[in-house]
Amino acid sequence: MTTDRFDLAILGGGPAGYVAAIRAAQLGLKVACIDENQRFGGTCLRVGCIPSKALLESSHLYQEAQQHFGDHGIETGDVRLNLARMMQRKDKIVDTLTGGIDMLFKKNNVQGIRGRGKLIDGQTIEVTGDEPQTVRADKILLAMGSRPAPLPNIEQDGQWIGDSTTALSYEEVPERLVVIGGGYIGLELGSVWNRLGSEVIVLEAMDRILMGVDGELAALAHRTFKRQGLKIHTGTFVQSARRDGDRCVVAIKDGDEIRCDRVLLSTGRVPATDKIGLSAAGIQTDRRGFLEVNADYQTNVPSVYAIGDCIGGAMLAHKAMEEGVACVERIAGIHGHVNYDVIPAIVYTHPEIAMVGRTEEQLKEAGVAYRKGICPYGANGRARTLGEAEGRVKILADEKTDRVLGVHIIGARAGDLIAEAAAAMEFGASSEDIARTCHAHPTLAEVVHEAALSVDKRAIHTV
Structure with a gap:
């Protein structure tokens, strides 16, 4: 040696x-x-x-x-x-x-x-x-x-009942896929197999999906995913999952068992x-x-x-x-x-969800007074030409100083747009700084610009 x-x-x-x-x-x-x-x-x-x-x-x-x-x-x-x-x-x-x-x-x-x-x-x-x-x-x-992270009584076999690694390599599209966990990993991979033809059932123990995401955006995402065909059940506690013959069986507390072809366990990481x-x-x-x-x-x-x-x-x-x-x-x-206060995060579903800084819930809990500016994607010409009119940008700024405290986006290419917000916050920018920065037309970045104008109630292209 x-x-x-x-x-x-x-x-x-x-x-x-x-x-x-x-x-x-x-x-x-x-x-x-x-x-x-x-x-x-x-x-x-x-x-x-x-x-x-x-x-x-x-x-x-x-x-x-x-x-x-x-x-x-x-x-x-x-x-x-x-x-x-x-x-x-x-x-x-x-x-x-x-x-x-x-x-x-x-x-x-x-x-x-x-x-x-x-x-x-x-x-x-x-x-x-x-x-x-x-x-x-x-x-x-x-x-x-x-x-x-494992869960008790989930009998993982690395093939039929597995984690995110398993779900990246299915050899065929499952007819029915149960996803345990409504976080970003479960929703991303659930979206993949839903698009490819699976009936996807998402089981989340909490009363909402995407814990940690701004509540308003999480609610919008929930409605969008349901329209896309994902069957999402919140407040649903999974007791066990096992292989039974050629099918998987998922047992739910105070509910009927669900039989499916594959189970994806997605309840966080350790x-x-x-x-x-x-x-x-x-x-x-x-x-x-x-x-x-x-x-x-x-x-x-x-x-x-x-x-x-x-x-x-x-x-x-x-x-x-x-x-x-x-x-x-x-x-x-x-x-x-x-700077741990300015770490962006992205959920790569469609539409994408991106965020940096604090959510409205966090600001309210901390007793921080803030103003809010919102611009819907539907008001943006580039979004219309892309056929991506669904979504919005929300900017939260300190009521007294106007310093940007959080930016939350749901919509096309949100993961790219959040970089501007992160850079602005890293340098202590105000919503006025973003509003007075010229944004090229027609681009999706104008949605961020318009949301910054909206903080001061002087948006141009939204009603």
Whole structure:
């Protein structure tokens, strides 16, 4: 077994880990990045964000060709689904991007190590795999990410009853799919299979879907998804799910059993911090398994740092990436920065939902006085030409200072539009700043502009 010495060893090659590795190498550190998978990129790139967005785009185009191309004067005839080809496209995108990380590591002199890493102490990682080795480093950065949360009595088999990874690779379209959980992952993947022909039933234990999303937008989304064919049941507690012959059976508290072809469990994620030797290194976690860190991302062991999903907060790839950069910059003596009040989030359904800052519910609970500006997509010329007149932008601004406190969008390309709002909030902009910024015409960005004007009750194109 070989032993190598580094300035920094990173355990985990997902968005947090590989970005931190590249930035640390740019700062002159000798860096190793260890991951147990054959491809770097973590859950997001391999079995999460990227493959799911590929399927969302393909399934959306399939549905558009079936239902809406005729509105544009495009006659397609019989539109048929080639699911295998759709999956091949998804896999090719993943292969291309994961291969790109290897190239970036090579360019930046990052040592990529494939194998399962386990802490021996605060400066040593034992790696098992095809080429066992011991990695010693002055500092260790933990970036193991998270995994789907299990539920009691849900008998997952990785095929008929599974999680989001399973739902990315069905070999055929299920006739009936039950989704347990009404969060963004369940609704995104439920939308994919609904578009491809499944009867999709979403079971959510809470009294609404999309917890954490602004309540008004969540209600609009609920109505839209129902019109699209998703059967959504809130206030519904799932007691168990099991395989019964050639079908799956989902038992509901105070309700009838549901028989279906597949079950997708989508009830959040938990930190992947077990089985990596935390106790051997003396590293503490909270009761849920999240690593506890200080402002510099140090754990209670000074030589060990942690970032990303495994320290909690918003479990988002871009948040993890920002933490990776900030952490290694602080290690190198530079003031790294993450503004946790301005982390955008996006739900890639159709229409998309995007948000940054605080919701109306949060502002009311905190007793913050605010003003609100709204612009519907239907008032926007570009939205009409795209055939995307459904949706709205809502801007929340402080009543006294006019500083933007939150922006919430439901509509076409909301995920792209939210970037302007995040940039504005990062620089402490007021709604007046956005309103006085010239926006090109005709663009969807004008919906944001009009919402900013609406805060001061001087919108031009809305009644």
